[in-house]
Amino acid sequence: MIKSLLLNRYPLVWIIFHILLGLSATFSPFPLIIWFYLVILTSAVYLIRKTPSPTILFAVLLYLVSFELLARMAKTSPYIPYELGKYLFSAGMIWGILRYQTGGKAGWVMLMCLLPALFIDFSGKVTQADLVFNVLGPLNVALVVVFFYHQKIHVKHFASLIRLMIYPILGVLSYSIIKSPDFDQVEFALGANVDWSGGFGSNQVSTLFGLGALLMFILMINRWVFSGIFLLDALILFGLSFQGLLTFSRGGMLGAVLGIFIILLYLRTANLKSRIKYQLPKVGKYVIPAILVGVMAYLVVDELTSGMLSLRYTGETAGTLQGTKVKSLNTVTTGRLEIFLGDVDLWLDHFFIGVGAGASGFLRETMHGTVAHVELSRLLAEHGLFGFIYFLILCYLGWKLVAEHPNPMIRGILVAFFAVAIYTTFHAAMRTFVTPALVGLSLLAVQIPKTTPARLPRRNIKNTKVLVPVK
Incomplete structure (x- = not known):
């Protein structure tokens, strides 16, 4: 199963599948539980067999830990532990260290x-x-x-790891959209909003959507295939940004901005020789459209919330606006x-x-x-x-x-x-x-x-x- 995901032969099928997986989690945890263990069982032969490269282990580990938040939302515990990421990372790292030659002495x-x-x-x-x-x-x-x-990894496998981490985030996105109320039923305040994070911790949801937005941006500007359709990729980027901003939890979304800024800084300061040699993307053709999607999401949410989003991101609170607290x-x-x-x-x-x-x-x-x-x-x-x-x-x-x-x-x-x-x-x-x-x-x-x-x-x-x- 993990090899099929890595090869990405049917990108649209996998995107729809993970969206439906998130939708199913709104009424039952068992589809997610079954899929989680199916991936483990079908990947076991690759994990047990020692291969020259640990790419498969990277893929299985990063894909499964990315289900951490969706598993919490779907209340899959104890079948899938509540702190899935912590336990799975510990087990995966210990297994990998024992199986492969490692060079991170600083980690010890x-x-x-x-x-x-x-x-x-x-x-x-x-x-x-x-x-x-x-x-x-x-x-x-x-x-x-x-x-x-x-650890050495080919750039196309590196892109595959990024893609694998996005799939479970799509499940969280569809879950939170279904669980979200109508706009006329919510009164926005200058604080984190669990109504738009699927009823779950807004900081964690915002962090995950910010990560998803950053990963989508990277795939899009490098023309690394996700769906294979630019407009659909742009729609997914918009959805992650839009829903993340609606949580009013700033940490995750500002993290995405930080990551995008750093990438653009390296692109902007690259010399002409490097741009030609590595075929770096043209800012106007690939980068600006992706940035505009995020900016559009911000403007739409700010309009829907009557400017409350801008107040939230400038650090205002109910107390500072009323004069009872000093900013x-x-x-x-x-x-x-x-x-x-x-x-x-x-x-x-x-x-x-x-x-x-x-x-x-x-x-x-x-x-x-x-x-x-x-x-x-x-x-x-x-x-x-x-x-x-x-x-x-x-x-x-x-x-x-x-x-x-x-x-x-x-x-x-x-x-x-x-x-x-x-x-x-x-x-x-x-x-x-x-x-x-x-x-x-x-x-x-x-x-x-x-x-x-x-x-x-x-x-x-x-x-x-x-x-x-x-x-």
Whole structure:
């Protein structure tokens, strides 16, 4: 089954199938459960058999973890675990590390940095569930670094991985559209709106739709086939942007903007030689139409909400408009700054070893009892100096990507993935599959087809080089 998805011979069939899968989840969890385990069973032979490349493992893993949110919406637990991404990533990474040669030594150091806090608890209230909730995210990122780092993958397979991650997001899109009320039944307010996120956590839904919009943008500007019909691809991009904006949860959509900006920056700064050699897309022909789709979605939602969307994205709240609150960085970040500062205070009091994994919420003076939404502050407070080292190593790996790949487009995509992965940890911590998945993709060694100058008769064309693929 996974090979059929990878080959993408019937793109329209797969798009319709995943949309219907999302629709079926609105009334029964079992179609999704059956499909999930069918993919596992039909892929088992490829996973057990050691192949020269771990591409199939990448594909199975990234495809299945992308069902995490739809599985939560459909209430498939315990058949599909509630925190599917965390468990599946851990199992997949351990299996991959044992089966294939891995070169991410930095990941082992990151892993060691997490261990001391597992045996510390200054609150005396941390349960096993708290440990799983707080530690599995950064643990998976460390394992991803070990396994994904510089694993070679052909660019067409890289495009296939991106496409596979979009399919489950289409299911979430169709689910949320069906569950959404009519516009005249909802009064929009300056806060996250669960009515337009399928009745589920708007931050997680927005994050997923932002990711889907970024992935669709990448496929479209590179002319990597998704549906094979440009207008349909544009409609899907519009749908993801439109529904994501309606959630009024800003984090995910701003992440998509960040990723797109980085890719455009690399395209814009590429020299003429690179543009010709790698056949980089023309901004006017491919990029501008994709951007216009997103802008159109924003304008439509802003009009439908009578300008409330613009107020939301400029950081206004009901309190700031009424004059009872002063607009500040804390109100703009909906309390995340206060959580961050509270965690930093804990770190300064327990600089070396931290307060213990999962304990910060019980000990923090500000926003007491609230789980951390910023992974950096949680690492500092709970893991101390080791958490700081963990984050520095992660940032160093991202910095190496800035000039690592020769193709400006691929380099821009890899850097964008890493930047969005880190940005996501500042509004949703590491509680979803998004950060480990994007970190993993960013660390792959994407192989592009070699080109060689063709020999042309001098009498026809003088001093001209044409690049053709080597067979």
